[in-house]
Amino acid sequence: MATVKTHTFDAVIVGAGGAGLMAALYASRNANVAVLSKLYPTRSHTGAAQGGVGAALGNMEEDHWEWHAFDTVKGSDYLADQDAVDILCQDAIDVVIEMEHMGLPFDRFPNGRISQRRFGGHTNNETKKPVTRACHAADRTGHMILQTLYQQCIKNKVNFFDEYHVVDLIRVDDTVRGVVAIEIATGDFHVFQSKAVMFATGGWGRCWQVTSNAHSLTGDGAAICLRRGIPMEDMEFFQFHPTGIFKLGILITEGVRGEGGVLINGKGERFMEKYAPTIKDLASRDVVSRAIYLEVKAGNGVNGKNYVHLDITPDTVNHYFEKDGEKRRITREDIEAKLPDIADFTRTYLGIDPVQEPMPVQPTAHYAMGGIPTDVEGRVILDAANTVLPGLYAAGEAACVSVHGANRLGTNSLTDLVVFGRRAGKHMAEFCQEAELLPLPANAAAEVIAEFERIRHNQGSVKMFDVRNRMQTTMTEGVSVFRTDETISTAVSQLQELRAEYQNVGVQDKGNIFNSELLEAWELGCLLELAEVTAVSALARQESRGGHARDDFPERDDAAWLKHTLCHKVGEGEYQLDYKPVTLGRYEPKPRVY
Amino acid sequence: MSTLALTIRESIRYRGRSGHWSWVAHRISGLAILLFLTIHVWDTANAHFYPHLYEWFVDIFKWPPIALGEIPLMAAVLYHAFNGIRISILDFKPELWKHQQRSTQITWGLFLVIFIPIAIVMFITMIQHWQHMGDAWMQFPRLSDYPPR
Amino acid sequence: MQVNLRIRRFNPEKDSKAWWGDYTLDDVSRNDTVLDLLNRVKWEIDGTLALRRSCAHGVCGSDALRINGANALACKTLVSRLSSGAATAAIQIEPILGLRVIKDLIVDMEPFMDHYRSVLPYFINDSPPPADGRERLQSQEDRARFDDTTKCILCACCTTSCPSFWANEKYVGPAAIVQAHRFIYDSRDEGAADRLKVVGDTFGVWRCRTNFNCTSACPREIEVTKAIAEVKKVLATGEI
């Protein structure tokens, strides 16, 4: 049977994406920190982020963090907490500069400063026109952030435990004592005893069929927290990015539209003119995804199929620039230089050259606005009264601060990672200075070991692949860009069935070394649980707001629903919903037009 | 962790492109020339120290199975030389690397264009020589036939 | 179409040596990637097959494999590139060479990461940043000099395609040199001398025999050999 090894650290950070690494960098300055990641850190999905990181540097044109804040709040459909948004937009400037000082190779403007591009929903608040705010390194900004932070962690000798899969949180009443992890290469269980734990495990787009997310984005951290009594905030808000490659889901960054690309329907019309007359293709993501969906529904998909075209060919783009009275023009060379990876993706996977042909795109499951609820220091909170669970932290996509509210603006996730990753890391180190190391409960790992043994030796004949597929179809049909009481209810009951079937999922691999089948089966458990929470939260919210668009309740209802959902797990398949007020500030909720 | 056998086997199994085969050819040709050169140098030194041994060796080199080996030797020197120059140029002009595919083609082309006529000439000369020698052409030279001078 | 997959298998808990597993897959689309095929084998036929993967679109560097004899990322290799257009195709998958096989297609990455870490792969500049609290300035031309080598995702396709590395795993390998290049050529960095000490050593750039397998294998289309040559040139001339 599995052996259990014990390690002791001041703090454990689970996840080595942008959020985890930034936190590690700060926390490890004053505390003994271990970073556990199921992937080699540089393989975290932060590396896939393309377009840019938002910060009002104003390197090209006038910009202010207050404008950024307003755009963020408006983008969130007024569900974001405005105190947190202020911090996000103020700290963004400093943290982007800090990353430049860490060596991050941003692209440059001719004046030698960090290059910025336009992005959806980011505007000059006075003219209402798009503003250049997304700081970028070609279309691989996330890659550069991930690499730079990892490099700095190596420089600062951070303790990494690579390919350690965290499977449980050790919580005793209202204290945390550490985590349980499996060393993937050997199958051994390890207990990491610590004063503080942070989850920065990223999103769970794999709940859906077509997604921009990695195979490994299975929401482990969120699911573990949920199982250990932490509620999930605003889970009904999941972002569908308007431009995923048709069928594959691979993301085509909004940066394409930032550089002038336009969406064209099957009739050859630039349909965003109808839905967002002012900023058109650069409206926020929920708006554009819905527009595509509606176009397809109206029979305006390309070739009668459920996709539209994203066109960045110089001819089309310059045609619309001229029509809009814009002075700039683009050339093939600009596209190759600014969007090299996008060009590579479409050439590799579609055999389409984006400088000559439009790309087929459809909305793709992309980003979890909701997640583990935290305060602005990254501390995890337990209830509507914002009671903190001392020593437990969360950051990045897994967390919900909430700065994204009902819909995240492009570039704000990377900003979120580094701003709140940094704050949480700092705070965690301070916490460790004062906190005591608490003893581990007896057999801390016993429960999760038993669960793994159950899956490993399950005689059930149900195929994991089959359950996962059905979950993904269910979510895609029931809890997608548009939803109704009926679709969500069907999804909820199907997910309940799937949860029962999951108990009979068996694995063929009974070994210890690199038993990825066993881990995948466990991950599927996480996905199923988060899918169910998402559906349950969505069913309750009877309004349309941001990423949550209900056909049966098409209007936003601030009187009844200007509040955050908190979904507690109270038993196997039993969830209790609670609500928490939104922190308002300078910006009063208004109807949202782009 | 890797053994010599594995390295050699995989060097042949690996489906590399032109650069890989250029490397294989460069290494083999270099080693082959060195092997020949070592024998050749020691033997040539005999011209001063033991002239009779030198003469014996010279005749061994004319023995058909060994004489034929001169053609691959020529190939080795020519290929190794051209490829060596290619590598040296590109080492000091990294900006030319994008033409690497082309450069290997040119190297092989140049090699073939120069080597083939030379090989033909060498082969014809050898045949003429053997014809000239009559029946003794395949006779391996015996040391006893070369008394010390 | 139909694909006959041959996969190099090895389970240390069961097998004393590696063996070939043969799997036939029907209804394969020419646009499927090799990763799609491997996933099908794992999910539908044999769950014990072990491989690493994450992003599925060539940006994370998890699934470097030897596909039909040459290194590539499984998720970036389309079936259409490996088949002639006939109704069936044979595809052969092996783990990358020169690193210890842990199980099936998974190799021990630690020696590779050790080489990476050895070249000081991080920005070094101890002089104070600009007094206005803003970014260090850099011209577009200076930025362009090291653009290519910033793209590396540490997939190891290059290092494990290099015969010098197969022969001697002490060679730091192309990936580590690419990382060194990225910093040596960054006009803001001040650590070039220390880095050059590492890559200029016996097991540094000099082990490169300009074989070019690395460049052909790089899924990010980095001109790896060129980067190595540029580092050699800096070592030879003392000028960046």
Next chain:
Amino acid sequence: MTTANVTGVTHRKVQVQSNLERWAFLFMRVSGIALLVLAVGHMMIQHVLNSSSNLTIMFVAERWNLWGWKVFDMLLLAFAYMHGMNGFRNVLEDYIHNRQTVKIVNTILVVFAVITILWAGFAIASFDSAPFLGN
């Protein structure tokens, strides 16, 4: 906000520590270029313009009667042998992993190369053509 443009490439000098490998690398290229003349020239003269079929000690005596050819051949000897042996060292170091063994092998290579070059170099230098040419 826009300030003056920053343009151009910054060239920097950097301290590089020289070591054996660096010199070996440079030597391989320089000797390679020398050998293009010496070795390829030698092959052409010996095997194309003349043929080894006609090679006799008389031929050698005639050539080495001229100091020019003696120098040519000595240079060829030195460059080719040093180049070849260093290449051989490179190859061996790929496959021999034990540092101690590498040192021993290298010592053997150096000793062997030095003896070879001296022995053959001495032979060329002191070769007396007179007895063969009969004057």
